[in-house]
Amino acid sequence: MPSPCIGVFDSGFGGLTVLKALLELIPGADYLYFGDTARLPYGSKSAETVAKYAVEASNFLQRQGAHMLVIACNTATALAFDEIEAATRIPVVGVVEPGAQAAAAASENESVVVIATEATVNSHAYQKALEAHGMDAREMACPLLVPLVEEGWIDHPVTEQVARIYLEKAFTDGFQAADTLLLGCTHYPLLEAVLRRAAPEHVTLVDSAASTARVVAQQMQTHPYFAAGHPTHPARLKFYATDSAEKFKRLGAHFLGQPIEQVEHVDLKE
Amino acid sequence: MPSPCIGVFDSGFGGLTVLKALLELIPGADYLYFGDTARLPYGSKSAETVAKYAVEASNFLQRQGAHMLVIACNTATALAFDEIEAATRIPVVGVVEPGAQAAAAASENESVVVIATEATVNSHAYQKALEAHGMDAREMACPLLVPLVEEGWIDHPVTEQVARIYLEKAFTDGFQAADTLLLGCTHYPLLEAVLRRAAPEHVTLVDSAASTARVVAQQMQTHPYFAAGHPTHPARLKFYATDSAEKFKRLGAHFLGQPIEQVEHVDLKE
Numbered sequence: 044m045p046s047p048c049i050g051v052f053d054s055g056f057g058g059l060t061v062l063k064a065l066l067e068l069i070p071g072a073d074y075l076y077f078g079d080t081a082r083l084p085y086g087s088k089s090a091e092t093v094a095k096y097a098v099e100a101s102n103f104l105q106r107q108g109a110h111m112l113v114i115a116c117n118t119a120t121a122l123a124f125d126e127i128e129a130a131t132r133i134p135v136v137g138v139v140e141p142g143a144q145a146a147a148a149a150s151e152n153e154s155v156v157v158i159a160t161e162a163t164v165n166s167h168a169y170q171k172a173l174e175a176h177g178m179d180a181r182e183m184a185c186p187l188l189v190p191l192v193e194e195g196w197i198d199h200p201v202t203e204q205v206a207r208i209y210l211e212k213a214f215t216d217g218f219q220a221a222d223t224l225l226l227g228c229t230h231y232p233l234l235e236a237v238l239r240r241a242a243p244e245h246v247t248l249v250d251s252a253a254s255t256a257r258v259v260a261q262q263m264q265t266h267p268y269f270a271a272g273h274p275t276h277p278a279r280l281k282f283y284a285t286d287s288a289e290k291f292k293r294l295g296a297h298f299l300g301q302p303i304e305q306v307e308h309v310d311l312k313e
Numbered sequence: 314m315p316s317p318c319i320g321v322f323d324s325g326f327g328g329l330t331v332l333k334a335l336l337e338l339i340p341g342a343d344y345l346y347f348g349d350t351a352r353l354p355y356g357s358k359s360a361e362t363v364a365k366y367a368v369e370a371s372n373f374l375q376r377q378g379a380h381m382l383v384i385a386c387n388t389a390t391a392l393a394f395d396e397i398e399a400a401t402r403i404p405v406v407g408v409v410e411p412g413a414q415a416a417a418a419a420s421e422n423e424s425v426v427v428i429a430t431e432a433t434v435n436s437h438a439y440q441k442a443l444e445a446h447g448m449d450a451r452e453m454a455c456p457l458l459v460p461l462v463e464e465g466w467i468d469h470p471v472t473e474q475v476a477r478i479y480l481e482k483a484f485t486d487g488f489q490a491a492d493t494l495l496l497g498c499t500h501y502p503l504l505e506a507v508l509r510r511a512a513p514e515h516v517t518l519v520d521s522a523a524s525t526a527r528v529v530a531q532q533m534q535t536h537p538y539f540a541a542g543h544p545t546h547p548a549r550l551k552f553y554a555t556d557s558a559e560k561f562k563r564l565g566a567h568f569l570g571q572p573i574e575q576v577e578h579v580d581l582k583e
Contacts, residue, residue, distance in 0.1 A: 081362045082352050087463070089557035092351045190460035193357070201478070204471055287359035 044273065047266050048073040049259065050109025050133075052100045055083040056291075057189075057229030058115030059298035061138065062280075064256035065113070069263055071275025075107050078295070079311075081285035084189060085118040086160025086228070093162060094123035098130045099311045103283070105133060113259060114138065117228050117251070118160050121168035134262065141258045142225055142251030143172035149247045150223040154179045156213045156246075158238075159227030161186050169227050181221065183213035185228075192230045193294075198237060206234065206241035214243055226250040233298070282306040314543065317536050318343040319529065320379025320403075322370045325353040326561075327459075327499030328385030329568035331408065334526035335383070339533055341545025345377050348565070349581075351555035354459060355388040356430025356498070363432060364393035368400045369581045373553070375403060383529060384408065387498050387521070388430050391438035404532065411528045412495055412521030413442035419517045420493040424449045426483045426516075428508075429497030431456050439497050451491065453483035455498075462500045463564075468507060476504065476511035484513055496520040503568070552576040 049069070051062050055078050062076055077100050079085075085093045097119040101112055112135045114120045114127060120137030128135045146155045155178045157169040164184040173180035188209075191202045214221060224246050226232060232250045239248060263269055280303075284291040288306035295303045319339070321332050325348050332346055347370050349355075355363045367389040371382055382405045384390045384397060390407030398405045416425045425448045427439040434454040443450035458479075461472045484491060494516050496502060502520045509518060533539055550573075554561040558576035565573045 081358060088351060089560065092556050186464050187457075187460055187466075190457055194456050196457075201471060201474055204474070208471070286362050290359065 044268050044271070046071060046073055046273070046276065047110050047263060047268055048075060048108050049111050049113060050104030050107070051076045051113045051115050052079075052097070052104060052119070053077075053116040053229060054079050054085040054096075054118065056080075056295050056298045059295055060229050060232050060250075061113065061115035061252045061255055063299050064252040065259060066278050068256045068260040070278050071269070072263070073279045074281070075104055075109055076280065076282045077104055078282070078284045078291060080287070080291060084160070085116065086162050086189060087186065088162060090122040090162070090166065093119055094126040097123040097127050101127050101131050101135075103309065103311060105131060109133060111136070111259070111262070113255065115229055115255070118162045121159075121163040121166040136255060136259055136262070138229070138251040138255045139168050139172050141254035142227060142249070143169060143176055145251065145254035146173060146223050146225040146249045147176035147178055149249050150178060152220060152222050153177055154218060154221040155181075155223045155225055156210075156218055156221045157182045157225040157227045158185045158188070158209065158213065158231065160184065160189065163227055169225065179218075179221075181213055181218045183209055185209045188234060189228065189230045192233050197233055202234065203237045203241055206237050210238075210241050221246070223247050223249055283309045285309060285311060314538050314541070316341060316343055316543070316546065317533060317538055318345060318378050318380050319383060320345045320347065320374030320377070320381065321383045321385050322347045322367070322374060322389070323386040323499060324349050324355040324366075324388065326350075326565050326568045329565055330499050330502050330520075330522045331383065331385035331525055333569055334522040335529060336548050338526045338530040340548050341539070342533070343549045344551065345374055345379055346550065346552045347374055348552070348554045348561060350557070350561060354430070355386065356432050356459060357456065358432060360392045360432070360436065363389055364396040367393040367397050371397050371401050371405075373579065373581060375401060379403060381406070381529070381532070383525065385499055385525070387412075388432045391429075391433040391436040406525060406529055406532070408499070408521040408525045409438050409442050409497075411524035412497060412519070413439060413446055415521065415524035416443060416493050416495040416519045417446035417448055419519050420448060422490060422492050423447055424488060424491035425451075425493045425495055426480075426488055426491045427452045427495040427497045428455045428458070428479065428483065428501065430454065430459065433497055439495065449488075449491075451483055451488040453479055455479045458504060459498065459500045462503050467503055472504065473507045473511055476507050480508075480511050491516070493517050493519055553579045555579060555581060
């Protein structure tokens, strides 16, 4: 029996933070990672466009042999989860519901602030998911944080100033006492240090990478391969990108926390 | 004889600053503007991807009846001018050569700093064009300026701080005395006030929108329609965007400096 193959998809590099969490929890699987780098970012685009791109990416990973699909992109999950699930024959896990669950578990006063891209906020996917868990939720779009991460200004005074501007607006009007900050974008875990300094002191930071990996691990426990106690091999990784493979290797290693050896360039149009 | 139809192309909204300059100089023409908003930005992508997108956009405008093509995008001009010209049967004008000409005319000590996107800088198209005009040129990538414009932080302390960081790095090592700052991205004219404050006092700002429009106007003088002295009508404008038409109307008006009535959504894949 072949080891299970998990397809992980993001508009670019951010989803590698989810892959990193998956590798820690489920080291014995095969992984296909697809970064739609020629069309990133999704966070400023319309629901129709994001859904179209996300379904193409999902179909690609399915054709490559994925047994399960992880949408490691908040925008794609928020705007297109239903379309992706409808277009796919394999189980699909997104990052919104696991993130909302983790925030609900972390919050003691049931008041959560979510920061995310413009498109994710406009979809109100997090607000709905958090309210379903009994939380009060305030969403705040932070369009500059992704470009700041991609410029490499990870622990930079400008990034801290920008984070303060966004968070001061978020933790106000009934949300001064919110005790949980949910990072609703896979780029944001890289800004953890800055966000911790910019957020009110009493606030707990929660990101969806680890909680998404836990949901996938739970589903994998019942997979015949793991259930049968097959001896596991080290994770096998394969990377695909729609823009330059070289650039993906260079920037991706930063997010994954380990070198990326080989990337295959793909053109979804062909 | 129909009035000439000028196709203007950009990855998004920035090219509308060029269209604005064209409308001032050549009010009697028809204009087709194409913004590839579903795949923007180009500035962080590879030459292959940018060339593919730009050629698709050029072909689209040609099919819609453009008699001339203006590549109102520095990245597309810098990375793909030759590919676009080879794929197109109509005259093509880019923004790099007119920008370089304007900077060469403005500089008294033949020392020019160019700020642009990462992809434009990596292509060294401006450096080559400026050196051909006898200039010394220093290029500086400013990846955060486009997101700051798109966040609407046009005259904002953070934007000024970011501009200072980039410009301090640029006006150094033999370029302290450079007397001209060339804005090598069509978003940057919106930041003119901030850039003027952040640049050394003795520096002249030059952008390629006005100089590109002058090159097009020059070519139009010999067009039979204008040469024959036809009575001109007010400019007729038609807009196409690959992402949401609504969003294009809303954001585009800011760049064009006038309301945008109607935008047609197009999908280049079909």
